[in-house]
Amino acid sequence: MSSLSRDDVANLARLARIEMSEAELVSLSSEFTVILDAVARVQEVAGADVEPTSHPLPLRNVFRPDVVVASLTSGEALSGAPAQEESRFRVPQILGEE
Amino acid sequence: MAAQIASGQTSSVELTQAHLDRIESVDTDVHAFLFVDSQGALAQAAAVDAKRAAGEKLSPLAGVPLALKDVMTQKGIPTTAGSKILEGWRPPYDSTVVVNLKKNDIVILGKTNMDEFAMGSSTENSAYGPTHNPWDLTRIPGGSGGGSSAALAAFEAPLAIGTDTGGSIRQPAAVTGTVGVKPTYGGVSRFGLIAFSSSLDQAGPCARTVLDAALLHEAIAGHDPKDSTSINAPVPQVVNAAKSGDVKGMKIGVVKELNGEGYQSGVRTRFDESLELLADAGAEIIEVSAPNFEYALAAYYLIAPSECSSNLARFDAMRYGLRVGDVDGASAESVMNLTREVGFGREVKRRIILGTYALSSGYYDAYYGSAQKVRTLITQDFNKAFEKCDVMVSPTCPTTAFKIGEKSNDPIAMYLNDIATIPVNMAGIGGMSLPAGLAPEDGLPVGFQIMAPAMQDQRMYLVGAALEAALLTKWGAPLLSLAPVLAGK
Numbered sequence: 001m002s003s004l005s006r007d008d009v010a011n012l013a014r015l016a017r018i019e020m021s022e023a024e025l026v027s028l029s030s031e032f033t034v035i036l037d038a039v040a041r042v043q044e045v046a047g048a049d050v051e052p053t054s055h056p057l058p059l060r061n062v063f064r065p066d067v068v069v070a071s072l073t074s075g076e077a078l079s080g081a082p083a084q085e086e087s088r089f090r091v092p093q094i095l096g097e098e
Numbered sequence: 099m100a101a102q103i104a105s106g107q108t109s110s111v112e113l114t115q116a117h118l119d120r121i122e123s124v125d126t127d128v129h130a131f132l133f134v135d136s137q138g139a140l141a142q143a144a145a146v147d148a149k150r151a152a153g154e155k156l157s158p159l160a161g162v163p164l165a166l167k168d169v170m171t172q173k174g175i176p177t178t179a180g181s182k183i184l185e186g187w188r189p190p191y192d193s194t195v196v197v198n199l200k201k202n203d204i205v206i207l208g209k210t211n212m213d214e215f216a217m218g219s220s221t222e223n224s225a226y227g228p229t230h231n232p233w234d235l236t237r238i239p240g241g242s243g244g245g246s247s248a249a250l251a252a253f254e255a256p257l258a259i260g261t262d263t264g265g266s267i268r269q270p271a272a273v274t275g276t277v278g279v280k281p282t283y284g285g286v287s288r289f290g291l292i293a294f295s296s297s298l299d300q301a302g303p304c305a306r307t308v309l310d311a312a313l314l315h316e317a318i319a320g321h322d323p324k325d326s327t328s329i330n331a332p333v334p335q336v337v338n339a340a341k342s343g344d345v346k347g348m349k350i351g352v353v354k355e356l357n358g359e360g361y362q363s364g365v366r367t368r369f370d371e372s373l374e375l376l377a378d379a380g381a382e383i384i385e386v387s388a389p390n391f392e393y394a395l396a397a398y399y400l401i402a403p404s405e406c407s408s409n410l411a412r413f414d415a416m417r418y419g420l421r422v423g424d425v426d427g428a429s430a431e432s433v434m435n436l437t438r439e440v441g442f443g444r445e446v447k448r449r450i451i452l453g454t455y456a457l458s459s460g461y462y463d464a465y466y467g468s469a470q471k472v473r474t475l476i477t478q479d480f481n482k483a484f485e486k487c488d489v490m491v492s493p494t495c496p497t498t499a500f501k502i503g504e505k506s507n508d509p510i511a512m513y514l515n516d517i518a519t520i521p522v523n524m525a526g527i528g529g530m531s532l533p534a535g536l537a538p539e540d541g542l543p544v545g546f547q548i549m550a551p552a553m554q555d556q557r558m559y560l561v562g563a564a565l566e567a568a569l570l571t572k573w574g575a576p577l578l579s580l581a582p583v584l585a586g587k
Contacts, residue, residue, distance in 0.1 A: 019439035042468040052470030056526020062326035076190035080418030
């Protein structure tokens with residue numbers, strides 16, 4: 001039986017960049033016991049001799065002609081920005097102080 | 099309707115206004131729409147009428163109104179994908195589907211409700227509240243495209259666009275008594291479709307008849323250089339097929355594993371009756387087996403969450419959408435964490451966490467890797483079965499529409515709804531659902547699913563048109579004329 005502890009879920013939430021309340025961590029960890037049991041069934045038939053499929057179409061390296069086409073103006077690209085400054089996206093601090 | 103406009107009996111403006119009035123009168127009950135673009139729709143309709151008056155040659159659906167699922171971008175029109183994280187966002191570009199709709203002069207009425215980021219089977223996961231089934235307002239209209247199917251069933255729009263990752267076009271069509279088609283993967287461009295699971299997502303037509311769906315299918319399909327997974331080949335001749343409906347000599351394979359136990363008795367009754375009608379129309383009915391389909395659901399709930407955990411990383415509060423906690427000195431990471439906590443709903447978080455786990459080192463082979471192998475096995479099952487038959491068929495869903503709230507606390511029971519629709523997405527082939535009648539025990543619509551090999555979409559339309567014609571003769575009137583709830587309105 002597979003399961004995820006509250007701490008496992010907290011770690012995954014950190015990796016996925018989602019803040020979670022204690023109540024949410026606990027309820028998700030109990031739901032995951034049921035969900036993981038259900039999805040683990042894939043292991044029953046996935047033998048070493050079966051090739052994996054990642055995509056329904058067998059495509060490789062699709063290119064378009066190397067021709068300049070119109071793109072969004074900077075005004076359009078910034079139109080949905082939560083914050084902007086001097087025609088650029090303004091974002092919170094990314095690097096630490098030191 | 100298109101014929102009435104073309105013959106001058108009515109204008110696109112009159113037709114569009116009539117649908118806007120209908121939305122005004124019933125959508126407080128149904129809640130199919132998240133945004134209605136009255137001004138834009140009427141302006142588009144007036145432009146079509148002007149073109150017609152000037153004698154321009156127009157497309158078959160020119161002037162007919164349509165409801166657009168809110169997962170498709172439309173320039174300048176609010177697009178949320180049913181999520182708070184995109185509340186108020188107005189895309190700076192049109193999706194290719196919208197470009198094609200406009201090119202065909204199809205009038206876009208507004209954006210329809212959906213499960214958040216198309217994750218769900220009931221439209222209850224929308225951050226903007228559930229949509230109600232026009233057959234019974236206490237029941238779900240299916241999902242994720244419940245808004246599009248409900249709009250059709252409530253006569254708020256004659257055409258709609260849906261997207262189907264695990265059944266989100268076909269299951270809503272089944273439970274609302276409408277027609278929905280998931281084309282072959284790559285048949286319709288995904289450019290501007292807000293991604294959930296990129297290797298499974300496929301946009302397609304929703305309508306009240308098979309021919310309407312075919313006309314819309316041809317309007318939106320075709321190669322698009324902006325989507326590298328779009329198929330560069332001629333669009334299957336689906337309109338001709340829908341007009342013909344000739345199934346003489348066709349072999350129809352009933353999937354043994356998608357019937358029987360777990361399927362409501364009224365669903366089985368209507369399904370069997372449809373098979374008899376198709377046999378009467380000259381098709382040969384055989385049984386085919388797909389032993390690995392029973393693993394499809396489990397594989398889907400690993401592959402789709404894995405892809406979504408990556409796709410939804412773009413909602414990082416930096417370039418568009420919601421931003422929370424951006425106080426002086428706050429780090430980008432804390433802003434992301436807080437924004438995604440507030441912006442995403444419970445089901446979306448559940449799937450992101452599940453996908454993050456399935457892709458994490460040490461678990462990748464056991465979960466995501468195994469699921470990819472199951473995908474191969476399912477494709478092989480389809481290939482073997484299609485050696486024996488031209489199309490495969492099954493009920494679209496195990497049950498008719500359930501009550502709103504009935505399954506929202508039981509993710510596994512909710513996921514089981516898609517058991518018959520998911521294999522099609524895994525293999526990237528085409529699938530259609532059309533109404534097969536009402537289940538005797540509850541009087542609710544039952545869906546009949548047709549599956550065809552990749553790029554043989556026309557076969558679904560042949561069989562769909564044949565069954566639709568036979569059922570219409572039997573009923574004497576379209577199924578939707580029996581929908582009780584909104585009859586007086």
